[in-house]
Amino acid sequence: MALPSPAGTQAGMATDWDRDAALVTARILLEIRAVNFRPEQPYILTSGWASPVYIDCRRIIYFPRARSRICKLGVEKVNRHVGYETIEAVAGGETAGIPFAAWMADRMLAPMAYVRKKPKGFGRNNRIEGDVPVGRQTLLVEDLTTDGASKVAFANALREAGAIVEHAFVVFFYGVFPGSLETLSAMGITLHHLCTWWDVLEACRERPYFTPQAMVEVHRFLEDPVAWSAAHGGAASAEEAARRKAQSQG
Numbered sequence: 001m002a003l004p005s006p007a008g009t010q011a012g013m014a015t016d017w018d019r020d021a022a023l024v025t026a027r028i029l030l031e032i033r034a035v036n037f038r039p040e041q042p043y044i045l046t047s048g049w050a051s052p053v054y055i056d057c058r059r060i061i062y063f064p065r066a067r068s069r070i071c072k073l074g075v076e077k078v079n080r081h082v083g084y085e086t087i088e089a090v091a092g093g094e095t096a097g098i099p100f101a102a103w104m105a106d107r108m109l110a111p112m113a114y115v116r117k118k119p120k121g122f123g124r125n126n127r128i129e130g131d132v133p134v135g136r137q138t139l140l141v142e143d144l145t146t147d148g149a150s151k152v153a154f155a156n157a158l159r160e161a162g163a164i165v166e167h168a169f170v171v172f173f174y175g176v177f178p179g180s181l182e183t184l185s186a187m188g189i190t191l192h193h194l195c196t197w198w199d200v201l202e203a204c205r206e207r208p209y210f211t212p213q214a215m216v217e218v219h220r221f222l223e224d225p226v227a228w229s230a231a232h233g234g235a236a237s238a239e240e241a242a243r244r245k246a247q248s249q250g
Contacts, residue, residue, distance in 0.1 A: 048244030050234025
């Protein structure tokens with residue numbers, strides 16, 4: 001029996017292809033040890049939330065067959081849900097989104113740029129490198145998202161420069177913290193992702209990657225991530241998470 005999908009994601013629009021792609025991606029992430037379970041010493045994510053689980057999507061870049069398969073799935077996902085000729089440019093978010101944007105842009109035969117977190121402070125003081133896709137339907141690419149905050153900043157930078165940004169893609173979406181999809185939706189941006197923690201747990205049912213005790217604690221986290229975070233030193237609300245993130249970046 002499949003595990004329940006998180007409320008508020010695109011699960012309602014998922015096809016058999018999407019579900020297969022999600023499990024393939026989850027299996028790859030598990031195989032290359034990009035999935036980390038550490039209930040006894042929780043991670044404090046950059047978004048401010050405490051979590052017993054952590055995904056290191058940067059590991060994907062080291063494994064050529066894994067990255068090729070994931071980027072192929074990502075392009076197919078975008079083509080199926082957005083259109084084969086809709087996206088006119090691809091922009092990666094600094095820094096983890098840059099390699100995925102480059103590989104996907106290459107497969108899509110699309111121009112590629114990348115967006116800095118802030119202007120570089122010298123030379124032309126660019127925030128967008130490559131070229132600005134003015135008036136072009138631009139796909140924003142990052143490796144993962146927890147609460148969507150960085151996507152908002154990158155999308156605003158692109159829009160202020162003249163790009164059209166209505167779609168974002170990530171390999172992995174935590175799919176549990178409040179506000180991420182709502183924030184992007186309010187901006188008119190649809191988030192496309194390959195897999196979530198629910199897909200990872202379903203893949204774990206096929207093979208015991210982690211101890212039963214760790215799996216139990218991860219289930220507790222997924223059932224009520226806000227309460228779990230608050231009880232383990234992390235943010236207790238979306239507002240507190242936003243404040244923590246702002247303080248860490250300030």
